[in-house]
Amino acid sequence: MDDGTTPISGGYWDPLPTARRLLVEHPSLDQFGGVWEGRNWRNVPGPFYGADTDSMQMGRLDAPFHIAYDDEFGPLDGQEFVYRQPTDAAQTYDLVNGCFFGHGGFAMDGDEHWTDASVREWWQERGRVREWAITTSDRWSRVRGQYREHYRDAAQGLRSYLSHLDGGLNEYLRGYLFHLAEGRSPLPGEARPELLRSRRPGPPRTADPVLAGYFVAAPEPLNGSGMPHNELLTTASDCLIDRLPQDGCWFDTPAEALAACAVIDIPTDARLFALLVPGDHVDAFVTDIREAETHEPVLLAHLDGPDPTPEPTEGGRALGWEVLGYDAGILHTWLCNDLHDDAVRELGITTDNHGLLPDRTTAARVATWANARDDTKPVTWFPATLLTWDTPIETTFVPVTTAQPAPAPTPCWQRLADLF
Incomplete structure (x- = not known):
């Protein structure tokens, strides 16, 4: 043996x-x-x-x-x-x-x-x-x-x-x-690939927001206890709204996102969004993804890949800031952790009609405050900003219509009564 x-x-x-x-x-x-x-x-x-x-x-x-x-x-x-x-x-x-x-x-x-x-x-x-x-x-x-x-x-x-x-x-x-x-074995002395590709040296992390990925979603109303009351809640988290075509869908480019949604039933108010994370918060976000051992190829390619992070496509407008944290494959928002009312009382913050914060400084304050608490999910909270594109998403989806059922036959006793 x-x-x-x-x-x-x-x-x-x-x-x-x-x-x-x-x-x-x-x-x-x-x-x-x-x-x-x-x-x-x-x-x-x-x-x-x-x-x-x-x-x-x-x-x-x-x-x-x-x-x-x-x-x-x-x-x-x-x-x-x-x-x-x-x-x-x-x-x-x-x-x-x-x-x-x-x-x-x-x-x-x-x-x-x-x-x-x-x-x-x-x-x-x-x-x-x-x-x-x-x-x-x-x-x-x-x-x-x-x-x-x-x-x-x-x-x-x-x-x-x-x-x-x-x-x-x-x-x-x-x-x-x-x-x-x-398709063959290497010869003695013949060069073989390294398992871990060396990364191109990149610039040091800056505070500027960098693109994490694109997603598609439709704003939804929010009226839960301990949360702001919004008719157009918008977030990169799956906790409070649904991403399309399904939860957890991140896209590398707008073209990929639009193609994936072009063949499904899309709400008329669904839009393309981009998530951007400040460079000085990227490492903590990436660490939580890797420690969770979950599969986030788009996020990791943009935030921790060997290539430079791409710039967001043109035409997007800034929508606002939120506070997020990654745990066990799910991107959580601070709003789903019942922190809103306490933040309003202790920090004096306000959110807009999308449930978003007005600027990075406010979002960073909320993240620091949430990280100091022991009653939230075990995540590292970080500020993030959303871009949106106002163009409606086109779809070729055609709903299947079912034929109207044929009217029930008239009972014989009713037909006889109609003769008199």
Whole structure:
């Protein structure tokens, strides 16, 4: 049994030809029926991965240097995943045998799904799996009783995973990126991509507002307790109004936003908006997004991407300022935290008919005041401003009309009565 640490000449060795030959020679081992959509997020990038495997946790009997277990369904009831890809024929043989016990839940078509971007994204977010592996291995190491040996082995699998994260995985994935791009393994000494692209040096953060993204929404009335009474509430938060075509929709450009809304039923008062965040508040906003481990590609590309932040498209007018905070994938507004009445009383602020604050200074005061409280959502509140475009959004949506039901036939007794 190979210990999984064989050095790779050039940084990548393709195991698929060997795996296919083994399955021809041993057809009973062909238990590869997993699908990409069910892939366990703990799998390292590469051709092999565990998806909806069984929960018997037997894969490590044959492949302890490649397969580990999760705790998704509770003690002794987790599924299996691949934490180290094979780098020679012996390791491939071990892994194919270990996958047999997954009863159809493993797959070997990862090359058809992984992309340059998704591999880099997985590496960027590896802290998520690290934190899980440390916590779970520590808990499993303390188990006593009948299943102690199984837990000790499962914990060892996660410790091996952590060692691989800190050891050879970086070099393996650089070779894998080359393989995905070129369709071959890199030659010894041949340059391979870096996992984290170096960013172009940008100017220092300034206080000027920078574009976070575009969204489409229709103002809505607000009459809740502890909130201002508005007929045209407008906010970048999903808490109090609906964004279109669905909550959470951010767009990179106005053209993308208008195209997405052109085929749906749009209220006549729906408009295009842009959210701008002062540069000196961007880092706290980005930190909350990344710590929430949620997917905000538009916001992160604009606020924390390698390219300069684009300027808002022409024609927009400033609408006002609000105070926002990001928590668990949701952008909250200070108004949904019952802070309005206290702010009016303690800070003497006022909001307009959109529920917005008049200027940045006022919004910054509210944000600082909200951050000092302990009765709001666990977010970092920050000031933000909205731009809007007054042009109505065009749509090709045609409502489906149903035919009017035919009138019910006149009862026979009524027809007879009409004769007299």
